[in-house]
Amino acid sequence: MQAREGEMADHMHTVPEEALKELPPAHKALGKLGRALLARFPVWPIVDFLRNKKVPEHRHAAWYMMGGLALFFFAIQVFTGILLMVYYRPAEPWQSVQRIVMEVPYGNLMRSIHHWSANLMILTLFLHMFSAYFMKAYRAPREGTWLVGLALLGLCMAFGFSGYLLPWDDLSFFATNVGLTEMEKAPGLGPWLASLLRGGPAVTTDTIGRFYVLHVVVLPLAVLGLIGMHLLFVQIQGMSEPDSFAALPACQKKHKKFFFDYFASEIPVWLAAFALLVALSAIWPRALEAEADPFGAAPLGIKPEWYFLAQYQALKLFPGKLEYAGMALMGIVPLLCALVPFFDRAVPSDRRGTWIERAGVALLVGFVVLTVWGWIS
Amino acid sequence: MTDSNTTRREGDGGRRRFLGGLGLLSMAWAGGLLYPVYRYLAPTIPKDPFDAEGKAPVEGVKAEDIAQPGQGRNAGFAGGGLVVFRTPEGELRALSSKCTHAGCNVEFQGGSIHCHCHGGVYDLEGKNVSGPPPKPLTRYRVAEQGGLLYVYRPDKA
Known part of the structure; x- marks a missing residue:
């Protein structure tokens, strides 16, 4: 059925004048396709919205790139994760990872990229979280974006923890053991949750089944859903402006069009990140230790991944009964982070804002010091 | 209007060449990226199942399992599935068990060989005698050594 211009079949939409002006001419293939699509799906307002999406330009604007960069690494994780799943077998975990590393062409590279990208x-x-914190992007009306972002950080750490067990080597076995033992000590839901995750009183290949399903099904679905929310919130509410920029008179505020000026400036950053990933993977490929021996002694100098080192060091600082104090501290920090937007509703000049800034610096310094301390001790 | 159009067209020539070059470069880059992914996914060529003498052990059946005429079993070797049987005359035979019609595994039924998927029938030589199979089953030379069975690489035609 052919619909001539101006004469539409039933259920077809009229393509807005504004869209007709933007589309290539009707006799060209792209112009024809654009008209046909818009007549069937009246999405011009969305296209128009994205066309006009703007990013504020100021000296802190580079931090806006962190979210996109994290998304880029996530895409790499999905891609390399799918590739690893082709050969990974939860029933013979170590053997199948060894095959990926030793036999499958480029398998070692894919696995190392997955590790480094994580x-x-x-x-x-x-970096994204701390920059949003110090630019006070969490303030009303963006509390939801902040909370979803915190949840995403937590889920990504759960990604790291669950993926760590899957190769079933010495390191992964004892790291999971330690992590679940700590979880077990947490009052309340701790013991129940730890046993549910472990699938029994000890870490066995049964635990792998649970961690595998978490790592490749549950967490990806949850993270994808939350990323969708996070991005939707940002589109609806626009980019947050730091106080210094918001205070400028309208005529002095400079913006960049997202499509394709800003987007184009993100591409070299992603390419550089990709080059870095490949270089790191080629220079320091992820090792596969000996197969886990549940009755063997833990290897010397065993430590968690760097993003758990701060917690690890904090727990070491509170020996014996004081361990609960360390754990309480660990529970309180994320809780306080979640509450910040509801505490800091203030105007830019308010004292509360200053206190929140100081607390942020203290958190950042504490986190870095504990991480480095955990690393070298 | 005409002037600005001309200027633009001249400018476009250089721009088009630049974009074309950029397009080619990105295609080369994408190719370089996809090659390792393809190699990662491409199946590795299976090892030759036959040894230097052209012999391969049969798995899943021993000589004693089919000692009597008219006995047969589905079995296999590293190169694929087999039906191994003794004819009513007592001759030991091995045929590929992969039906030449749609690839199901056939079954030895005393006097003939049947495929349950679409009703194909082969005789004990492996010749397709009834139903949809278009070709005979591949026949392997089979030998017994110390109670174990071995098949040999089929002679090239």
């Missing part, structure tokens, strides 16, 4: 993603998320 680490860089978490690092980028921390």
Whole structure:
């Protein structure tokens, strides 16, 4: 059926004048396709919205790139994760990872990229979180974006923890053991949750089944859903402006169009990140230790991944009965982070804002010091 | 209007060449990216199942399992599935068990070989005698050594 211009079949939509002006001419293939699509799906307002999406330009604007960069690393994780799943067998975990590393062409590279991209993603998320914190992007009306972001950081750490067990080597076995034992000590739901995750009184290959399903089904679905919410909130509410920029008179505020000026400036950052990933993976490929021996002694100098080092060190600082104090501290920090937007509703000049800034600096310094301390001790 | 159009067209020539070059470069880059992914996914060529003498052990059946005429079993070797049986005359035979019609595994039924998927029938030589199979089953030379069975690489035609 052919619909001539101006004469539409039933249920077809009229393509807005504004869209007709933007589309290539009707006799060109793209112009024809654009008209046909808009006549069937009246999405011009969305296209128009995205066309006009703007990013504020100021000296802190580079921090806006962290979210996109984290998303880029996440895409790499999905892609390499799917590739690893082709050969990974939860029933013979170590053997199948060994096959990926030793036999499958480029298998070692894919696994190492998955490892490095996970680490860089978490690092980028921390930078994203702290930059949003210090630019006070969490303030009303963006409390929801902040909370979803915190949840995403937590889920990504759960990604790291669950993925760590899957190769079933010495390191992964004892790291999971330690992590679940700590969880078990937490009052309340701790013992129940730890036993549910472990699938029994000890870490066995049964635990792998649970961690595998978490790592490749549950967490990806949850993270994808939350990323969707996070991005939707940002589109609806627009980019947050730091106080210094918001205070400028309208005529002095400079913006960049997202499509494609800002987007184009993100591409070199992603390419550089990709080059870094491949370089790190080639220079320091992820090792596969000996197969886990549940009755063997833990290897010397065993430590968690760097993003758990701060917690690890904090727990070491509170020996014996004081361990509960350490754990309480660990529970309180994320809780306080979640509450910040509801405490800081103030105007820019308010004292509360200053206190929140100081607390943020203290948290950042504490986190870095504990991480480094955990690393070298 | 005409002037600005001309200027634009001249400018477009250089721009088009630049974009074309950029397009080619990105395609080369994408190719470089996809090659490791393809190699990662491409199945590795299976090892030759036959040894230097052209012999391969049969798994899943021993000589004693089919000692009597008219006995047969589904079995296999590293190169694929087999039906191994003794004819009513007592001759030991091995045929590929992969039906030449749609690839199901056939079954030895005393006097003939049947495929349950679409009703194909082969005789004990492996010749397709009834139903949809278009070709005979591959026949392997089979030998017994110390109670174990071995098949040999089929002679090239």
